[in-house]
Amino acid sequence: MRWFAWIIVWVSLFGVLALLGFCCYITWTKYRETSNDEENVDAPANTAVKISWLIFFIASCIVLGVVLLLIIFLRNRIRIATALITEASRAVGSIMSTLFFPLVPWILQMGVIAWTIAVWLYIFSSAMPVYRARGLAETGGCSCQFYSPGDRCEVQEFNEKCQSTLEICPEVACAFKTYEGRSYSDYFHAINIIGFFWVLCFISAFSDMALAGTFSTWYWTFKKSDVPFLALTWSIGRTLRYHIGTLAFGSLILAICRLIRVTLEYIDAHLRKYDNGFVKCVMCCFKCFFWCLEKFIKFINRNAYIMCAIHGKNFCRSARKGFNLVMRNIIRVFVVDKVTDFLLLLGKLLITGGMVALAFYIFSNDVNVNEDDEYPEYTYYLLPVIIVGIGTYFVTCIFFSVYHMAVDTIFLCFLEDLERNDGSVEKPYYMSKNLLKILGKKNKKYKEQ
Template sequence: MAEKHHNPSDYGEPIRYDPDFSGPLKRRSCTDVLCLLLLLVFIGCWIGIGLYAFINGNPNVLLVPIDSQGARCGLDSHVRDKPYLFFFDLTKCLQPIPFTGCNTPQVCVKQCPQTLFLLDNINYYRPEDMICTNDVRRPMTKNEALQLVTEGKCARWYLHSESVQKRCLPNIFSQNDLAQLTKIGSNVTVEMLQKVRDSIKIDFEQIGNNIVDDIMHSWWLILVGLVLAMLVCIIYIVLMRWIAAVMVWLSMIGVLAVLSFGIYQCHKNYLYYKEHKVYKDTSPWYQSLLYKPGTWMTLLIITSVILAIVVLLLIFLRKRIVLAIALIKEASKAVSSVTASLFFPIFPWILQIGVIAYAIAVGLFLSTIGSSQFVVENLDGSNCRCTGPAQNYKNNATCDPDIFASNCKEYGNECNPATCHFVGTVSSNLITYLHVINIFGFFWILFFVSGLADMILAATFSTWYWTFRKRDVPFFTVTESTLRTLRYHIGTLAFGSLIIAICTMIRVLLEYIDHKLKKYDNFITKAVLCCCKCFFWCLESFIKFINRNAYIMCAIHGKNFCLSAKDAFNLLMRNILRVFVLDKVTDFLLFLSKILVTAGVTSVAYVVFSTDYVKIVDTSELNYNYIPVIIIGIGTFFISLVFFSVFTMAVDTLFLCFLEDSERNDGSPEKPYFMSKNLMLILGKKNK
């Protein structure tokens, strides 16, 4: 059987010349109204779910402090009446450990200390004033107290304190306390206590105190770095208006230079750590990795492979890069001519941030709706005896903390280490369904906002392309495109985003199933799930590609989603070679530009924060100099995505318009091309 070759005629007839066509239609009707109604009903239900969650949820259950033994203050049976967290030695909080909190014992207490206590001063020692762990029995002598302090079971000193989010922090205005500390030779000062209060930034599990502290000390420098990144993106795009070829080749050379420098640095560090062996077992894991030569060898291999791939791509695509540069230059002209389009993505970006914040808040409140679940822990092997209503309590059985505290005793005292421990919130199946709806709403509305921005930009740039004399482009093109899209095509956006949301939810469900089936470790199950996840990833990517081009066709011709998707698909398939030769090469070159901008700004931040070459800022108060560098690097990448998304949309829109222009017109006086002279010259076309 002869092989079937690609035949453009299989995908419909080329678009015919229409003397009345002059760009995006002004007169059009509403599209996909049923999907619009469905979207409005869903948004109303989503808001209702949010109100229900905010009224009935209590996120404070998730925010209660946790002591060094894992007990939740105010919730677990043995600390039911102890809602506050006390730190044994607050000076250890001056250098907190990331992701674990202060490196000092922490216990739950009934109330924060209201007096001064100094074990080293005999005049102030009373056994009943000692704050210790639950397994310490009183009374005790001072020598016994000193032994317990050495063992980390009791606090040596504390000051007048107040509750800050249920954590006991010293009152820095208690000058008498500081005076007493000074008399016994203590080095605790007002500045030290203030720094302790500032460094203990409370979050869900006391995570990353150092990181938060660094952010608080350098937030304005991070902001300056992000503003610099925004200016670099704007300048970069403006320069491409006149020297597109230079900027594109500069991007390619810059990326190659960055990768080459990375290879050099990785090789240098590999040889150094292989020879000096400075690895220490006592170092934190994230520092230990940097001391291992194997880490740098892995990075060296990865960087080398990436460099080789980029070089090979540039070699094989060198002839196509000239065409791609011409299309990029066209896009830069369009963006420069409609300056408002450059800043337009800021508004959908703010909307997306709002959608993300709302979905997270609803999910957080929903997760706290229901009854608290407690289970018995450490009962077996202890001397704890449960009687009365608690006589049938066993390990891992559900329990009531009040009943446990009243009926489970160890020689007349509270049980230790047996507890009735809080493990979570038990909710009905309704809450599970509401969680699923919330996740689905998050995806749907997020994709909807993204599609809205794409269609508005598509309408803007298609208006620019199909205006024969570019100086006649309307001044309020972005405004007109926004109003036209909001009036006529919200339903189309709802339809397209709904399809992507459904596909994404299927992928999330597959990930959930994969997580649940991991304990079975079945090879066949893993293979089937892997194939399913790969298939739906490809399907989602294809749908996103079709959606993007469908939005462009809808912005131009005003048809519904299905017809727009069909027209876009047929047009692309009739010009499939140009799609791969021109459009995808352009996307690759723009990706290199994003990488170059991100690498450039991040390198400047690294020189400022982590080296001694530039003494512009004082980094002495920072625990980790690289934290601002990482934040600026990540922020720069997302800023470049926001600004270059305009450029990418301009390229995709102009490319689709160019394909339609090539089919609709032939360059004759009656049917002139709308493309620029530069693009016509490169493609071998001209207006007669």
Template sequence: MVDKHGDRMQFDPKYRGPLKGRSCTDCFCLIIFLAFVVGWAVIGYYAYTYGDIDTLVYPTDSEGRICGRHTDVEDRPYLVFFDLTKCVAVTSVTQGCDTPQVCVPKCPTDNFVWQLNSSILANNLTALRTAMICKIEIDVDTATADQLATYVSNDVCAQWYLTSTSVTGRCIPNGIPELFVNYTMTVADLEEASTYIELLVQVEIIVLNIYDDIIATGWTIASILGISAAISLIYIILLRWLATPVIFLSIIGLCLLLGYSTYQFYELYTAEESTFWLVLTIICGIILAIVLLIAICLRNRIRLACKLIGEASKAVSSTTSTLIFPVVPWVVEILLVVYAILAAIYLVSIKVQTYSVKLGGNCSCPEDLGYTNGTTCDQTKFNSSCTENGDYCISGGCYLNTTSRPWFSNYLHAYNVVAVLWLVFFATAFGEMALAGTFATWYWTFKKSKVPFFTLTSSCWRTLRYHLGTLAVGSLIITICRLIRWVLEWIDVKLKQYDNEVVRFLVKCMKCCFWLLEKFLKFINRNAYIMCAVHGKGFCASAKSAFNLLMRNILRVFVLDKITDLLLLIGKVLVTGGMAWGTWWYTKNYLVVTYWYVPVVLVGVGTYLVASVFFSVYSTAVDTLFLCFLEDCERNDGTPEKPYYMNKGLLKILRK
């Protein structure tokens, strides 16, 4: 029979499920993928070789010496910035500002302004010399007022500093006194510096408090996540024998949880009058209404979907190792993300410091160095070669001009982001195809009791041996779509500063379209992996075959298969929400933390990820059995010559 969505599959007496004799698929894409992975490894090696993560964690001066750890500054554990107003972002404190930074024995306990202090202490140069913070050692006995002024003008010594407090080893000013307006800054500079310093202090305090909360509740969070894993495992085990009661109890439980959440968020809104809690109240109320409508209107379809999940559990229980197998790609994904984060941190720590020459007075340099005012220079060569009156140059020097990243740094960061996305999606795809091959073998085994013991192992080997190229293609498509969505998010943020509602509306429409496209592509990819696991064809051929098969049975897809996915999502949300609220209650009553939402958010995110690992087995099982069922219906008719491979329970659920 010919259909507009392709020819129906024909009966084949030799067909026994996953093809044994097959060849490699999408080899060219695999070569590109492996080359990309090698490039990522090279970037990691470069970042680790030339970067130094300690320079981000510990305070580091302009010469690259770690305060309190380098041999030259062992007795100076704190860092002072000459001019914090030149640090244009909070991250500049750890990544480097275009202002001199000096290690000191302790943070300043007084305010210092060169224009003010130099006039007050004009008759007491020793006190003035002692009060100054400089990049070099000043001779407190012989330095003249003119020499000190030269140091200040050339950024060898700080023009000003403030009473400061150590935050992670960096001296952060407690505030800016009004006297600075008349001596070092304009009113605009004062406001900018004051705002920056206040923001910096607040961010540092918040980060430290969050860090302390994580340390204080670390074991508690780990224990709760362990409980979450146990609950998820028990939940999917119960689906084996009590699928329908468990699913309906989950729906009731989710409704109660949403109702309780709505009530609690409304109480918080009335107490704090915060728009945030009002938004959460409305969202929970809307979701509760949607769940109730779905449960009431689709109750018959839900019962059928519950039976389908029960049948899928038979396939899962036939190879119990499938329950634990998703942990493998999950751990691989975590390791990939950790590698990407470390690579990014090491790349950030790579600094290129540019020094320029400032000459004055009698300071001179050998002609072969070619040093003139403004030219780049090397500090070691300058200090050893340039002199003033036969001694160290006082009126000039080789001073820090800028601290920047290598010109290709942004390209390496972009490569790192693309690589981690591609490999994470690749690992997920591998798990889906391996499980699909396992459940397809169970389905296409006529006598289910004779399913091979090493079915999962065989499926993993087939995927590794023949279909890594197919996985590379599918994961690359999702990666590209995700990157486009991120670019649109960035454009949307940038457009907020312009009052152009039409353009912003178009961008939001594009964001919505690409979100839907990504969901559709993930749906097509999963079914393509299933067809590839069964028939051993390339990505495009498998995707086309799966799409045509689904379109020929479109009603069944939407009224049953997608409802099953929704029910599994309800289970994940119920477990996640229950553990999050349980953590909130325990934190409020038994833990002492600064921010109660830190353990709650960590447990919520962690529980959802853990639950997704276990529930993904059932999701893949249902999709695989459903696709195999559709193929079975086209190939066979239930007669003794063409018997169905589905068992009686599945036949009763999916056939009239």
């Protein structure tokens, strides 16, 4: 697994360089072709095309140079990122139950969605029927002194008060008109929506902290063979016993931000019919701001849950500690985050692409499990292939979230390990020998006197 991570990282980096170099070659070739076109050399259109290819060539060369310089100057940090990804692979491999843990929050979230829909339907079904007086006249035999035409009525009371009118005029009745929602229904709908977002964020936060506690236990165990067999179970127990308030507070902040974003989308959908440029600009700015705010809150919450799992402090102290730790190592954080995202994206695309290719060959009848069996021909076999691709990518994202959490947790543990320890006998480093070698550090061995 270690060499696989190294190969993927460096092949990806050199692949990006090769792609940029190819872009430079193509744009330069096109520029030379348009420059050597003798028939249209002085044509205005040819001149514009030639200038465009020249601009593309210069831009490609600049991007290539910037990426090459970044790789050269950040090569050591890229090696650290690769080593951390390898450590995350070791952690997940040591505690295999973490791979199946995402099924638990997924089932809980499906239950929350079903419960919210059921509550929504129940609130709508709690509306009261409205009855109106029908067939009455202002004057004459079909009039009733207690009711005017169209007045609201109750069937039993109407029949008692207007009994004589009903006997003369059979078309008179207290008939059903419509359903009318209760006065408090809107408040119940609002509570239901807020609870929906809050509980979903809470379940996601619970999953993050349970995994963070598991992987931090793995990292801070000096001898990895001493990691508890039920590390994930113990982490879930600690989370439920000590950190429910932390999860509730952090998830509430994120839920409020997400609820504001949904509200803005709802308002924007109703304001589009007015076609006001100023309003569109303001709404776009608001949506962009709250999108960035939600991303920032997710980042803060994730680090806070990790630090809370390590130290057991409350949300605010953990968020501050995690944020300060990241800011002191901002370049390392940026490189590791981008390399990790790229590797996980490659893994997701590889698995999804393989399943799509397999589904394509099966549904297109290019592959038969048994040659004696006859398979029906599909009129549009791309539809099941698309469904398989979407489902595979969704399942892959669920399981790869474990790997992403492992990398984030081990990375923060690694940064704290560097600041807390110095490699002495009293304060040894907990990181792997590979990381120690990359950083040029080592643990001193205890010598008996």
